[in-house]
Amino acid sequence: MTRDEWDQVEQQLRRQVDPVYLNADGYLVRLMLQRVGEMKLGISAYVDGWFHGKELMRDHETGAWPEVGRRFYQLRERRMYSPKEVRRFERQCGKKAARKYGLYKTYQYRMPYWQSAKSLRRHFVRENSEIVWLSYEEYSARIEEKRQRGEVA
Numbered sequence: 001m002t003r004d005e006w007d008q009v010e011q012q013l014r015r016q017v018d019p020v021y022l023n024a025d026g027y028l029v030r031l032m033l034q035r036v037g038e039m040k041l042g043i044s045a046y047v048d049g050w051f052h053g054k055e056l057m058r059d060h061e062t063g064a065w066p067e068v069g070r071r072f073y074q075l076r077e078r079r080m081y082s083p084k085e086v087r088r089f090e091r092q093c094g095k096k097a098a099r100k101y102g103l104y105k106t107y108q109y110r111m112p113y114w115q116s117a118k119s120l121r122r123h124f125v126r127e128n129s130e131i132v133w134l135s136y137e138e139y140s141a142r143i144e145e146k147r148q149r150g151e152v153a
Helices: 003-012 067-072 083-093 095-100 117-127 136-149
Strands: 020-024 027-037 040-047 074-079 106-111 131-134
Touching: 003 020, 003 117, 003 131, 020 136, 027 067, 027 136, 040 067, 040 117, 067 117, 074 117, 083 095, 131 136
Parallel strands: none
Antiparallel strands: 020 027, 020 131, 027 040, 074 106
């Protein structure tokens, strides 16, 4: 996709009633602005017509992210303990003990929505080699073809 097309996609994603349809390396993706919290909006991604929670979880044996999750969902990182808890522990036991007990550790997780169109754009361009903007009619026809071949539910 060109820079102008991405700018149009970002403009379109500012409206709640106007989804964007993409073909990213053979995956059909529908992006839409919708409520993700009580007073919060986010851009949700539906891959091949669906969202599966299992795409947000790492494989227990290998530790690898699923292909769809890696390509289309946002990776986030958080600390195991809040800065307030870490400071309190450091004052009581010292920084060496805090490091020993893993108070500085972080964990990663995937979010089912994006908070900004710019970060979505950067991630999609980095993780997918070919992205094509589709019309609703093209998207519907391709989803139906995939359903007939048994590739999606």
